[in-house]
Amino acid sequence: MRRRRPGDGHARRAAQLSLAALAFALASSVVWGVADFSGGSLTRRLPTFAVTVVSQAAGFVVLIVALALRGDVTGRSLGLGVVAGVGGGTGLAAFYRALSLGTMSVVSPLVACGAVVPFAIALAAGDRPSALALVGAGAALVGAVLASVEERRASSPERARAIVLAAFAAVALGIFVYFLGLGSRQGDVLSTLVGARIGSLALLLVLTGATRAPLRLARRSVAAVAAVGLADLSANALFAVASSRGLLSLVAVLGSLYPVVTVLLAHVLLGERLTRAQQAGVAVALAGVAAIAGG
Numbered sequence: 261m262r263r264r265r266p267g268d269g270h271a272r273r274a275a276q277l278s279l280a281a282l283a284f285a286l287a288s289s290v291v292w293g294v295a296d297f298s299g300g301s302l303t304r305r306l307p308t309f310a311v312t313v314v315s316q317a318a319g320f321v322v323l324i325v326a327l328a329l330r331g332d333v334t335g336r337s338l339g340l341g342v343v344a345g346v347g348g349g350t351g352l353a354a355f356y357r358a359l360s361l362g363t364m365s366v367v368s369p370l371v372a373c374g375a376v377v378p379f380a381i382a383l384a385a386g387d388r389p390s391a392l393a394l395v396g397a398g399a400a401l402v403g404a405v406l407a408s409v410e411e412r413r414a415s416s417p418e419r420a421r422a423i424v425l426a427a428f429a430a431v432a433l434g435i436f437v438y439f440l441g442l443g444s445r446q447g448d449v450l451s452t453l454v455g456a457r458i459g460s461l462a463l464l465l466v467l468t469g470a471t472r473a474p475l476r477l478a479r480r481s482v483a484a485v486a487a488v489g490l491a492d493l494s495a496n497a498l499f500a501v502a503s504s505r506g507l508l509s510l511v512a513v514l515g516s517l518y519p520v521v522t523v524l525l526a527h528v529l530l531g532e533r534l535t536r537a538q539q540a541g542v543a544v545a546l547a548g549v550a551a552i553a554g555g
Contacts, residue, residue: 281506285514288498293521295491299352300359300367300522302488306481308357309473313464314482315489316349320457322493327454337447341455344439349460351432352492353467354425362422369523369545370426373400375516377434378441382509389509396513396551403545437512440496441503449500456496513549520546 302311327333351374358367376397383389436456443452468475477485499515523542526532 281502281511282514284498284502284505285511286517288495288502288515289517290521291491291495291498292515293518293525295488295495296355296359296518297522297525298484298491299356299488302481302485303356303360306477306485307474308353308360309464309468309471310475310477311485311488312349312353312356313461313468313475314477314485315492316352316457316461316464318486318489319493319496320461322490323450323454323457326450330450333454334448334451337443337449337451338455338458340439340443340446341452341457342459343455344436344443344452345456345459345461346463347432347435347439348456349463350467351429351434351436352460353464354429354432358422358425358429361418361425367422367426369403369519369542370423371430371433372516372519372549373403373545374430374432374434375437375513375549376400377431378438378512379509381438382441382507382512387507387509389507392551393510393513396548399548399551400545403541403543403548437499437515438508440500441508441512444500444503445508449497449504452500453493453496457493516549517546 299311299315351371355367355371358371379393379397440452440456443455467473495518499511502511502515505511519542
């Protein structure tokens, strides 16, 4: 009889539940896309840190209520969640700031290429996706460069800054995605989500204090900002569940398809246009992401 190796059970489980993992991961992309579009729109007229902190706090309240109802927490998942939250907090602040400076349809796909970060880490940790998925990762990076060419050449220094911030956000959010998935995969989803929100809120409050950024919002804006936070939490939860049901390397990239939603909303609601080169870049980046998932 063949000796059972560690991880065999999870490998079989991932294969059996791959359709569920795909569904949850794609659903997280849709909700993340709506949250990012809404958050980016709000930061164009409201302070970035105020939007980020208040939205994160709104989700944290919901998590505390859920935790109180359940009554227990898993230490390892909580710790991994905190690590994820540190990456998520910095990445979210940088992302929203980038969206407030550059066009959503360019910044968002660039940030989506941060999916390469959890993909690479999961690959090093033992995931074995196909050659098609590896080719897709390269395509996503090439597409990101093409999509950002015009922004780099633009005369506005703010647009150039948006590209730098988007690249930083890509790495930070990639770290967030990996540890959010790892904590949910190796332990408990709720504990991981609570830890992630603790990490992000703590870091954001430190950054706010260091920069003396204003946190006050007009009463009429609080509900909209809180709704963004609840949408973001919902997307996190969907992704966390997906991570516990499939290969993290592929689920991470499926969860990064949210730029499709963001670009469509920006086109329909804001009338944003792309040059042919940028359209090609966005298309190649998203095709690369799809290839990783399809592999």
